[in-house]
Amino acid sequence: MTQTPQRFTRRSFLAGGAAVSVAGMLGGFPLLATGKEQVKLSFMYPVGVSGDINRIVSGMIAGFNAAHADIQVEAIYAGTYDNTEQKVMTSLGVGDPPGTWLPINSALQTFLVMDALEDLTVLARADDIYQDFLPGFLGTCISDDKLYGLPFQCSTPVLYYNKAAFERAGIRAAPTTWDELMSTAKALTVRQGSDVTQWGLTIGGGWHDWMFESYVRQNGLVPWTKDKVMLDAPEAVDALEFWLKMAQAGVMPTASTWQGSANDFMAGRTAMLYHSTGSMTNLRTSSPFPVGVAPMPKNKTFGAAMGGGPIHIAKKQPDAHKRACWAFARWMTNTANQSMWCKETGYLAARKSSWESAEMKTFVAEVPEARIALDQAEFAGAFLQVPGYHKVREYLKSALDRTLAGEIRPDVALREANANSNREIQRLLRRRS
């Protein structure tokens, strides 16, 4: 992945702000409504967090349609990320893709090898995109210095902790390093005989490969480039050895599920939990105890893999449609909408100007936890953007599971997963070229 190092200056912020307000005003005028035919677009999106999301999205889109007489966007709820990707792929397969869609950011290379994405670099340079979007978030849409989408719903894993359990164990602060994580987890684990009644730590299963990449990043390595993975690197092996150590010390369950781990946390069966920022609202409002949120502890460095997804624009469509798609993607990611989206859902606003807005400042004052993930975002980057990431995730998850279950040594498991993954990536690249 290529990060664009952008210095954030006062001037660029003001320029960005001005551009946003001008764009906002222009958006309100029916400038383009010159009696031409109305452009009809569809937008396929998944629902990641609370059930009201489809109403929020519909509301944003209704606002867009009302402000753009010449464009009509239809919002299409398409299930989970995987379902959405299948639906988009199917439409691409028959040569009739939707105008825009919202995949998980890992899908970038998968769509790029299908030549499905419109290059937005020029449009974005003429706009305030490079100035106002948080670089780590924008980076999830960049490949070879070209921009393919706008970050819309961003998340990272964070460390949730049960404040009541911390108090009972006499622990004041959340751990900030792996060593502290281990000792805190030990202090929090409660046993009755041979049964564990409260685990020290649970790493949300199902997405534990996502957490694992964060651990590898905390060892100072991004374990992939756009055409290969390095899952057997010493940094990765070291991370998995650390997991194994925690599992063998009996402070962490060897397996869990995504829903189940959140449920366990709310029921007090685990005192600390690695889960998505997207779960923040749910965990905060559904737990019968105060919930703390902390950045993921560091090892050599802080690090986090981004979750969530950008809005992609299809390449295979007329120019007028592409312009309309761009107007739409800009609308969904404008300052006001990103603030609102962040407050309502727990996803992170992708724009600096959103975080500077009065609305968000009040929100952060009320819910300081929302800020944690933003601070962590400074160290965050895209998650596993390789072609065929689905298969790679499965190989990696299987390696992690088998290691924790004690079936195989960490280095052997990762070497195997690495070989299988790279073979799959090469197969896809050969097929497309």
Place this chain on the structure above:
Amino acid sequence: MRPLLRKHWQHLVLFPLALLWLSPLLWIVVTSLKTRTEVFDPASGLLPRAAQWTNYPQALSIAPFDTYLLNSIFVTGGIILAQLVTITLAAYAFARLRFPGRNLVFGLFLLQIMFPIYATFLTNFVTVRELGLMNSLWALMVPFVASGYGTFMLRQAFRQVPTELADAARLDGCGHLSTLWHVYLPLVKPTLVAFAIISVVTHWNDYMWPLLVTNSESVRTLPIGLGLLAKADSGADWTRLMAATVVVVSPLLLLFVIFQRRFVDSFMHAGLK
């Protein structure tokens, strides 16, 4: 006491079993009336402190469930009606008619049972699109109007019917269709009912295909509404998900309660054969 026990001992055995089978349903209903913190808090006990009836309107406000319900009824009803006609005719042909290539064609039908439905998604998608039916209720029904499984089940049932009965009907002047109607169908009713239950439940709960071929809310079905509440990133919204689940399963439950005797009879018969 003793005669009572002797007479009703079966109930003693069956009652705990019935409870066991009912428990998931009861749990769904109980959870649908809890507050969100009560769901996983072991300290708050099994029952909600105060029944949260507002979970229901809140869950139903997520999506137009009334439209979804009508669509589900229409689609499931349409599929089962079409299937009953096609499988009856096909099964009769395979069971009682002789024509060249019969075994080959029947083999192909059996092959269709062996393919998981996901394997045919793309080809079905292309077909539906070429028929111009995308994003309509017809798209939800067309791929399922025939059923290899149903044809197979019914063919086996038809073959059990003594040929003498059919011969007698023919002597009385019945053609193929009236033989089918007056002789075969009444005798295989249990099989038809058994197949109908399997088919209705399958299509009532189908999620992936409707998600793939529909875009507008006006043509979507109940499972898609449920999907909105079972979220990927943040853990499900259990109370509202359970409330919506109660609404989604209740039409099927109602149907079962109404036709209970017939269903049980038919399974007994289909099983005994």
